[in-house]
Amino acid sequence: MAHASIKKYGQVRASSISEMTPYEQINLIFSNIIGRLAATKGFIERKEIEKKGENISACILLFGALQDALNFDIEQGSEISDNLLALYDYCQRTLTKANLNNDTAAIMEVSSIVKEIKEGWDNIPASERSPAV
16 A cells, blocks of 8 residues: 555656756755755765765755756857766765765865855846756
8 A cells, every 4th residue: 555655646746846847856966965965964974874875966966967957058148068978067066075085175176166056046037047948
């Protein structure tokens, strides 16, 4: 019975995400990374190595999703996308090293970077959040 409930929750969650705007989806990814990194720091401190590895792997995949969402159209400002691509790549490499070395300082560095990007994302005017049709 519990299995059916979990499956139903997963379906609801997936449909909810598909109903989100691209802005909301990216915002959710940022929030997910920040939450996972906070948990990862605790996992390292408590020596919960398996959970640490799972969270870091998930964050690396989430950074990949952010990279895939970038728009490199010259008219849309590809310089920003180029810079974000490099920054997301840096975060992925830093997390890989943090995983190998159980480095909480590196985890917090990446978290700080994501929080700063998210702050800028949150300040996008509402009128600019929807894609042009």
